[in-house]
Amino acid sequence: MADAATRMPPQFELRFLMTQGAFTVAADLEIAARAIALFGPSGSGKTTILEVIAGLRSPKHGRITVCGRILCDTDTHTNVPVRDRHVGYVPQDVLLFPHLDVRRNVTYAQPRRRHIDMPDLDQLLGLTTLMDRKVSGLSGGERQRVALARALYSGPDVLLLDEPLAAVDLARRRLILDTLVAIRDELRVPLVYVTHSPEEARAIADYAIVLDEGNVIAAGVPDDVLP
Amino acid sequence: MQTEILDIAVFTTLAALVATVVMLPPGIGLAWVLARHQFRGKAIVETLASLPLVMPPVATGLMLLWLVGRRGPVGRALAPFGIEIVFTPAAVVLAMAIMGLPLLVRTARAGFEQVTKRYEQMAETLGARPWRVFTTVTLPLASRNILAGALLGFTRALGEFGATIVVAGSIPGRTRTLAVGIYTYTETGQDARAASLLAVSVTLAFGAALIANRLARVD
Amino acid sequence: MLRWWATFALVIATVVPLPAQRPEVLVSAAASLADVMGTIARIYEMRTGTRVVVNTGASNTLARQIAAGAAVDLFISADEAQMGTIREEVVANTTVDLLSNQLAVVVPADRPRTLRSARELTDAAFRRIAIGDPAAVPAGVYAKAHLQQLGIWPAVSGKIVPTASVRLALAAVENGAADAAIVYRTDLNAAHRASLALAIPLAEGPRIIYPAAVIRSGRNREGATRLLAWLRGTEAAGIFKGAGFIPLGQ
Numbered sequence: 001m002a003d004a005a006t007r008m009p010p011q012f013e014l015r016f017l018m019t020q021g022a023f024t025v026a027a028d029l030e031i032a033a034r035a036i037a038l039f040g041p042s043g044s045g046k047t048t049i050l051e052v053i054a055g056l057r058s059p060k061h062g063r064i065t066v067c068g069r070i071l072c073d074t075d076t077h078t079n080v081p082v083r084d085r086h087v088g089y090v091p092q093d094v095l096l097f098p099h100l101d102v103r104r105n106v107t108y109a110q111p112r113r114r115h116i117d118m119p120d121l122d123q124l125l126g127l128t129t130l131m132d133r134k135v136s137g138l139s140g141g142e143r144q145r146v147a148l149a150r151a152l153y154s155g156p157d158v159l160l161l162d163e164p165l166a167a168v169d170l171a172r173r174r175l176i177l178d179t180l181v182a183i184r185d186e187l188r189v190p191l192v193y194v195t196h197s198p199e200e201a202r203a204i205a206d207y208a209i210v211l212d213e214g215n216v217i218a219a220g221v222p223d224d225v226l227p
Numbered sequence: 228m229q230t231e232i233l234d235i236a237v238f239t240t241l242a243a244l245v246a247t248v249v250m251l252p253p254g255i256g257l258a259w260v261l262a263r264h265q266f267r268g269k270a271i272v273e274t275l276a277s278l279p280l281v282m283p284p285v286a287t288g289l290m291l292l293w294l295v296g297r298r299g300p301v302g303r304a305l306a307p308f309g310i311e312i313v314f315t316p317a318a319v320v321l322a323m324a325i326m327g328l329p330l331l332v333r334t335a336r337a338g339f340e341q342v343t344k345r346y347e348q349m350a351e352t353l354g355a356r357p358w359r360v361f362t363t364v365t366l367p368l369a370s371r372n373i374l375a376g377a378l379l380g381f382t383r384a385l386g387e388f389g390a391t392i393v394v395a396g397s398i399p400g401r402t403r404t405l406a407v408g409i410y411t412y413t414e415t416g417q418d419a420r421a422a423s424l425l426a427v428s429v430t431l432a433f434g435a436a437l438i439a440n441r442l443a444r445v446d
Numbered sequence: 447m448l449r450w451w452a453t454f455a456l457v458i459a460t461v462v463p464l465p466a467q468r469p470e471v472l473v474s475a476a477a478s479l480a481d482v483m484g485t486i487a488r489i490y491e492m493r494t495g496t497r498v499v500v501n502t503g504a505s506n507t508l509a510r511q512i513a514a515g516a517a518v519d520l521f522i523s524a525d526e527a528q529m530g531t532i533r534e535e536v537v538a539n540t541t542v543d544l545l546s547n548q549l550a551v552v553v554p555a556d557r558p559r560t561l562r563s564a565r566e567l568t569d570a571a572f573r574r575i576a577i578g579d580p581a582a583v584p585a586g587v588y589a590k591a592h593l594q595q596l597g598i599w600p601a602v603s604g605k606i607v608p609t610a611s612v613r614l615a616l617a618a619v620e621n622g623a624a625d626a627a628i629v630y631r632t633d634l635n636a637a638h639r640a641s642l643a644l645a646i647p648l649a650e651g652p653r654i655i656y657p658a659a660v661i662r663s664g665r666n667r668e669g670a671t672r673l674l675a676w677l678r679g680t681e682a683a684g685i686f687k688g689a690g691f692i693p694l695g696q
Binding site: 296297298299302313314393396397398399401402410411413414416418 | 478499507
Binding site for chain 1: 326343345346348349350351352354355356363364367368370
């Protein structure tokens with residue numbers, strides 16, 4: 001196994017313009033990183049970028065590439081359907097399926113060739129005791145773990161995380177952050193991480209994009225661009 | 228007299244059940260399309276779907292009679308197979324299903340509208356194709372309303388009279404339902420029989436409506 | 447998936463009508479004949495082994511069904527007008543006047559009264575008179591015709607309560623909502639709280655005819671013809687008479 005640090009970091013391309021009513025989000029970036037932090041105040045367009053990558057929103061024009069794979073290119077009329085984008089998306093409100101138990105939530109996706117084994121997931125996220133529980137009885141931290149497991153189960157090309165620590169109490173944040181680092185380094189799933197905390201961004205990302213009102217105002221090494 | 232009443236009650240309940248099963252696929256499909264899609268002529272489809280609710284049932288029955296009668300377009304198409312609808316239990320089921328459909332569509336549609344689209348989007352990001360999204364996420368999340376709608380449709384079917392008597396007639400042991408029976412017995416002055424049927428029909432309708440209302444309540 | 451198919455198969459099996467195995471005669475008869483036709487069907491099957499299936503409803507509904515091509519073998523209408531609307535569906539020369547009925551004035555049983563003529567309905571004691579809606583119900587048409595014939599329609603029309611069926615006119619008297627009703631004589635068989643005030647003599651009243659005819663789109667024309675002949679015979683006449691109808695015979 002090659003050491004994580006010596007491997008070529010995954011390639012991303014985010015060049016697009018997306019408008020929604022009066023709100024516009026634009027980016028023009030080529031990135032090589034294992035974890036990208038999207039940083040900025042509320043309403044700056046962080047979540048919109050995640051949704052554009054996931055395919056839940058379509059840019060007016062532009063090109064999105066994840067790990068070298070083109071997901072969207074308006075010039076060639078390429079638009080990979082959401083279901084074939086192989087992204088693991090954990091929205092801020094996690095959105096576990098309320099009518100399914102934990103096990104069925106986690107195993108909802110069909111495992112791909114390059115999937116992640118259940119024992120590995122279990123070891124990483126501590127799911128064993130949760131598996132047969134109902135979703136409605138879970139705590140904030142438990143929900144977050146289940147949502148991560150669900151997003152990872154099929155072995156996605158990238159994990160899109162929208163403020164994953166927002167609903168987790170302070171004591172548990174460290175634990176989840178460590179887990180995310182493990183996902184990044186051991187499972188080798190690149191992350192795109194939305195946050196408004198510079199500390200979190202520094203702890204997890206090797207590349208940061210600072211957004212304000214839909215515009216990229218700075219991008220680069222976290223220590224250089226974050227406040 | 229007792230077995231006659233019992234036969235009518237059992238037949239009506241069975242026919243209403245079959246009618247409910249028959250109306251479910253088109254009803255759910257229509258409700259979903261109306262809840263989730265914008266298209267030209269939607270208002271027309273919407274109005275058509277609620278027409279049996281606002282039209283006099285006898286008029287609905289006459290339209291059905293025209294359609295499935297031996298000279299109607301459907302009746303003519305079925306004739307070569309030796310299938311005839313008018314005056315058969317199939318006509319009872321058809322009338323019941325048509326009259327129950329609007330209630331099912333309305334209630335199920337409200338259910339689909341309550342399902343957050345984002346759950347469906349989550350399923351999509353997890354690789355689910357549209358049919359799988361529908362069966363594993365949309366349908367289960369709307370199931371409570373669909374069930375309530377099915378029950379309302381069933382209750383409507385139980386009490387259906389106007390359309391039934393026109394396309395199915397009132398043939399004892401073949402097409403006579405509770406409502407049609409009450410009418411026929413009243414018309415011939417057999418008040419005791421009419422009263423027995425009335426009691427059965429009130430009991431059935433009360434029970435079904437009670438459950439339907441409980442299900443439709445948002446908790 | 448299998449479960450779905452099983453349900454589907456069950457539904458189809460329940461719903462798809464199979465052609466009748468045994469030749470039977472399907473009779474569409476006016477609602478007022480439902481009871482007596484039940485008896486007729488039972489006895490006819492006993493005598494001949496032929497099954498008679500009776501479909502009942504308002505005569506205009508029955509006529510519509512026939513016009514739509516329903517496979518009715520024999521039609522017995524409550525009036526000539528409805529039979530007239532389906533003239534083209536009738537086998538030529540099979541229409542007969544099967545039965546007649548008589549009009550009757552009824553009053554609430556707790557206020558019994560005997561009239562010598564329907565003319566007395568102008569009496570102020572009759573504040574509300576129920577009849578079947580003359581626009582749609584045959585009994586109402588007959589009742590109005592009789593009142594017109596007596597020349598008292600203008601005097602009583604303000605007191606008339608039209609009802610959706612002749613039974614409801616009777617019910618209005620039974621529950622006291624009306625002081626009198628004009629109904630068929632046969633309707634009184636089942637009346638508990640109404641009493642006969644006047645049976646309008648056949649000669650004075652309107653000609654009330656229940657015509658019967660063999661229908662062309664039926665599947666058992668021969669059976670229908672034989673049944674119709676039997677209905678005009680003595681045994682059937684006895685049964686009809688027992689129910690208050692006037693058999694018109696051969």
